[in-house]
Amino acid sequence: MSLLSVEDLVVRHGLLQAVRGVSFSVERGETLALVGANGAGKTTLLRAIAGAHQAASGRVLFNGADLSGVPSHSRVRNGIALVPEGRKLFVQMTVEENLLLGKTAGRPGEWSVEKVLDAFPNLKPRRHAKAGHLSGGEQQATAIGRALMSNPDLLLLDEVSLGLSPLVVDRVYASLQGLISSGTTIILVEQDLNRALSVSNKVICMLEGRVALAGDSRSMSREEVTKAYFGLHRKSATGVPA
């Protein structure tokens, strides 16, 4: 049984169908990278898995249980944690307080404030600083740490490198590599294709709300993904090769 199975999922934003019948599965210990142009539906898909955006139809099965209709806070208790785009920290609270909020899900496990600070050493001297006073990289580390504090079976990461300098992104990814090596199951939305391919073992390229390409990251060429990314891998809407 797969850890996560997404079956024919449809998600709308008002008149717009952002996710159009997407199906895929993730096994325990895998890292899946979701790539695609802006508006392809990656963030909406991630939010629908987390329960932050209600799906119009289709199913999300987690550990075999159908989560359709289950609210996001209950999904955290089921073991799904989302690190949202833009981090969404409580800026008036300290790093430690933000991290402890992740603990309120009440899931048993190994993650503690100390362990998060070990995984993200740049947070150690900032433990009692307000989140609003942190740098972008420190905020991102806090957001990931907060999600880890719920001891998730599945970690959903949305654009963790957005707005960070290349050096800071390197640091965040070095920490992520540690999580991946320890067997954490991750779905990662990432704009930088090389980074996405380098840390993942599976990749899905989305285009206009659908899966345009899916496969093994290590056997997928940058050129192959690029064609899928721009929709140049298929017949065009008018039947003429684009």
Added chain:
Amino acid sequence: MNAMPNTAILSAAGIHKRFGALVVLDDIDFAMGADEAVGIVGPNGAGKTTLLSVLSGAYPPSAGSVSFKGDDVTALAATQRCRLGLVRTHQVPKPFSGMTTFENVFVAASHGAGLARDEAYEEALASLKLCGMLGVANRRAETLGLLDRKRLELARALAAKPTLLLLDEIGGGLTDGEASELVETIRELRRRKIGIVWIEHIVHILLQVAERLICMDAGKIIADGEPQAVMADPQVIGAYLGGGPK
């Protein structure tokens, strides 16, 4: 980079646009001929829509000038540029709620193109027909679905009798079939010798119409030329997909 056309219908020279400390357009030079179909692509935040807004007169540039049909139009408002034939659509359709589809398009013909009542009526009907909207002409605009709202955006722009049409992400959110219809409509505009500048995220749709492609990144034009060559340019791919270590 593509050579500038000898006889430009629209040109922009040294365009800068700043919002406070944020530089959105950084020294843009652009020119196009009357019969060209130019596509503009680029990652989010590249400055594409801002460039369209500066060209159409919605935003004044912080520096630089815009010329249309040989005249400097930098100081002209969008409404004045519209009367000259420089017409745009918007990324998020904003029809006049409380008015029917026909009335929305009639407003464009009478106020945008400055046509007298009977002429505006005929122009509105012709635009609705071209965009396949006669069947919903008497429906209130706010009841239309996404495809019809996009069509209405296009029909309104056409009723303003453009010489040059600036399209902002008109293909977003459409199904394959709907996108196919849209491409056919825009091809018809090309047959009518209307110049097109089209910003679009959905590249494979854009490439069916654009004869020239411009890629923007971080407020600059980074590639300009034959569409397939631009899409194969490593700098363009890097702008979209990053260049982090593999």
